[in-house]
Amino acid sequence: MSKKITKPCAAATPTSVPPFVQSAAVMIAPAPMKLSANVPASSASSRASAFSTTRLLPELPPALMTTSRSLPASQLLPAATPPTAMRAFTHDRWTFPLQPGNRFPQEKYRLVRERVEQLDAVELLEAAPIAWSDALLVHDAEWLRRIRYGLLTRREEAALGLPWSPELAERTLHATGSTVAAARAALADGAAAALGGGTHHARRSVGRGYCLVNDVAVATALLRADGYRERILVLDLDVHQGDGNADCFAADASVVVASIHGARNYPFERILGDLDVDVPDRTGDAAYLALVEGLLSECAARGPFGLVFLLAGADPWEGDRLGRLALTEAGLVERDRRAIAWVRQHDAALCVTLAGGYGEPIETTADIHARTIALAATPPELLPAAR
Numbered sequence: 001m002s003k004k005i006t007k008p009c010a011a012a013t014p015t016s017v018p019p020f021v022q023s024a025a026v027m028i029a030p031a032p033m034k035l036s037a038n039v040p041a042s043s044a045s046s047r048a049s050a051f052s053t054t055r056l057l058p059e060l061p062p063a064l065m066t067t068s069r070s071l072p073a074s075q076l077l078p079a080a081t082p083p084t085a086m087r088a089f090t091h092d093r094w095t096f097p098l099q100p101g102n103r104f105p106q107e108k109y110r111l112v113r114e115r116v117e118q119l120d121a122v123e124l125l126e127a128a129p130i131a132w133s134d135a136l137l138v139h140d141a142e143w144l145r146r147i148r149y150g151l152l153t154r155r156e157e158a159a160l161g162l163p164w165s166p167e168l169a170e171r172t173l174h175a176t177g178s179t180v181a182a183a184r185a186a187l188a189d190g191a192a193a194a195l196g197g198g199t200h201h202a203r204r205s206v207g208r209g210y211c212l213v214n215d216v217a218v219a220t221a222l223l224r225a226d227g228y229r230e231r232i233l234v235l236d237l238d239v240h241q242g243d244g245n246a247d248c249f250a251a252d253a254s255v256v257v258a259s260i261h262g263a264r265n266y267p268f269e270r271i272l273g274d275l276d277v278d279v280p281d282r283t284g285d286a287a288y289l290a291l292v293e294g295l296l297s298e299c300a301a302r303g304p305f306g307l308v309f310l311l312a313g314a315d316p317w318e319g320d321r322l323g324r325l326a327l328t329e330a331g332l333v334e335r336d337r338r339a340i341a342w343v344r345q346h347d348a349a350l351c352v353t354l355a356g357g358y359g360e361p362i363e364t365t366a367d368i369h370a371r372t373i374a375l376a377a378t379p380p381e382l383l384p385a386a387r
């Protein structure tokens with residue numbers, strides 16, 4: 001079932017930790033973050049036995065399931081990757097045309113993937129795209145028809161913030177497929193990630209704010225179709241309120257939707273989820289982290305959960321062009337550390353999605369996202385201590 005890009009099976013040592021992770025480790029803890037195998041075997045096996053994997057991963061020829069076209073063939077041999085490496089799914093090579101001046105940071109996805117490629121504890125893969133019929137489990141048929149065939153009005157395109165193209169439609173299927181694959185991998189292994197996704201503004205009948213299809217809702221619908229019955233938490237730490245998630249799960253009591261976001265950020269017409277925390281403009285690390293702790297306590301009261309989707313938006317960063325908060329890079333590492341530690345303490349599987357991030361420079365946003373992935377792939381006992 002596994003479609004690997006195999007990477008050299010080097011033991012993780014401090015010297016093998018990429019610079020963007022080392023800098024984060026210095027920010028938050030005296031000891032360097034050590035990256036190695038992630039999920040305890042006992043955890044992985046118990047999850048695998050508790051969950052039917054009949055539709056675990058899409059079936060594509062192995063060559064299409066790898067991202068390693070630039071790697072030498074010797075690195076494509078089977079069994080070179082530690083079996084406990086966390087799986088991360090990327091779709092960055094499905095690009096789409098953008099008009100000059102469009103602020104969608106398409107290059108971010110490649111930059112994140114390039115950073116994640118340096119992590120020994122992560123196995124990088126490509127998933128199959130979803131089918132349009134999968135999206136129909138969540139979205140209205142008319143909305144899907146419009147984005148499939150390019151029937152959006154100018155006004156709808158403006159609300160989306162992206163020009164429609166066949167490539168955009170195709171990329172959407174691949175991006176959503178990454179989240180679906182990551183969710184299934186998370187249940188099998190304990191933790192996994194999509195190097196994209198978190199399209200939380202996509203509502204059932206309309207998409208906007210760069211979000212055409214709600215990846216977490218589609219993944220949840222497919223997990224339910226697989227037979228997965230445990231409760232699910234959507235923990236949305238993106239700086240923008242998750243109105244699309246709230247809409248898609250409004251009638252689903254088995255999914256708790258929690259969002260912490262800038263009070264004055266987009267979207268200005270909101271659909272509230274189960275837990276919503278408004279954060280004032282220019283809030284910094286300490287005050288924000290206290291609010292996150294409060295939100296996690298509220299979430300705990302609504303558990304237990306079998307699976308947590310973590311929308312780890314990088315846009316609360318002080319250098320983000322679309323955010324209004326003032327978190328430092330170290331503050332974001334600490335946010336992720338607390339969220340990931342909380343998920344593990346509560347014995348839930350972790351599915352990370354990137355969600356938003358529009359920093360200047362965009363390389364810093366990519367660093368923030370990649371650190372999130374590195375933390376998710378870090379064994380619990382090696383997670384840095386709290387600041």
Ligand SMILES: [Zn+2]
Nearest residue numbers: 238239240356
């Ligand atoms: Zn955002």
